[in-house]
Amino acid sequence: MLEKLKEFFKDIGANPVVLALSLGRLGDGIGNSILFVVLPIYIAKLPAPGFNIPDSFKVGIALSLFGLTAGILQPFMGALSDRLNIRKAFVVIGLLILGGATLAYTFSSQYIYVLIFRVLQGLGLSITIPATVAILTNSTERRTRGGSMGIFSSFRVAGLAIGPLLGGFLIRYGFQLTFYVGAAFIFLGVIVVMLVVPEVKADTTEEERKSFVLFDTRLLSSSILTLGLATFVMAAAFTLVVPLENQVNARLNETAAGFSIALSALIIARFLLQVPFGRISDRIGRKPFIVSGLILMGLSTVATGYLTTQWEFIIVQVIQGIASAGIAAPVFALAGDLSKSGGEGRQMSIITMGFGFGVALGTLFGGLLATSFFALPFIVGGAASLVVCAAVVLFVHETRAKESIPEGKARKEQAPRRQLQSSPGDGD
16 A cells, blocks of 8 residues: 555655655745735834835735745846755755744834835745755656646645635734744745755756856747746736725625635635646646646636626636646746756746746736726736747747656656757757
């Protein structure tokens, strides 16, 4: 029985490193998303000298600042991780900064301190994520990488689902407790990573290390850049509706509870489908899922602008959850397949940066474009998804192996295209 269980985990790509990094991501997801519920209320109670703007705008700035900071800094942190050829230490240091900044909210006496701590949290995430996905890339096999990335992404989504529920419960006992608990989950993730995850170094030559370039154009293939755009439009599309909660509730004659139920439907659908979609992409290819997901995301995003009932809202959110599940794990797996030794941090940071910018700019532009008319942000978001879908078809190279890959082979034996020299067949 135990042997069968081990074989099952191996078959879906759930090795100890994947599970440990996923648990670390779960802790970070819970610790961060607790703040989604807490910060809007907390900010409204804090003095904000010099910020003579509505509370809703202050909340929007604080929430988006995290994603913008992380998005801007991730390529630099990914490059630094590549240059030093260190991964695990970056993951641990980033999580410690993230947890410390969460704990620091207990000392906030003014709104400006919240902004400072959001920047610090973004810094922590930017240090952690490129190194994390670089370790994942080096610790997974191509034949099961879609399943591995699906597991990793599912744990993150689970954290994002648990955090707001936990925050809504804990806030009844005071802001301080929510910050303590949020930080505790992140620090638990640090412990798991330190105990289980080994240091993973890139297999590079001395010549490649000496010729290191911060922004190496050889790493910016059309495939990697287009996959970064795919994560950007995916994240932006499903966050457009977040700042429009009041307008949506008024149009559908619903309450905040109804809005949260619809958003939960997206998260649940994505959580349930990411591992199966990732695993199937190991067998039939990554691009069919990414292309189908972007089409679904585009159509469902446009439909969001024309909802008339709560059930329509829930159905559209489920479709967006299915679409994002079809995009996320295959994108990360495909980027991992295409990554080159010594450049994983820089290449994978393009993908994670796209997601961070998508979340940040989706929430900002959702509210901004809706000032013209309600459906406009969803029309723009849907059109962007379809345009990027066409780009994926044209510019992204499929990597599914045409022959079976012997079990037990190291990643470098399974993905020979990982040298920094330009290579034909990378889709450029």
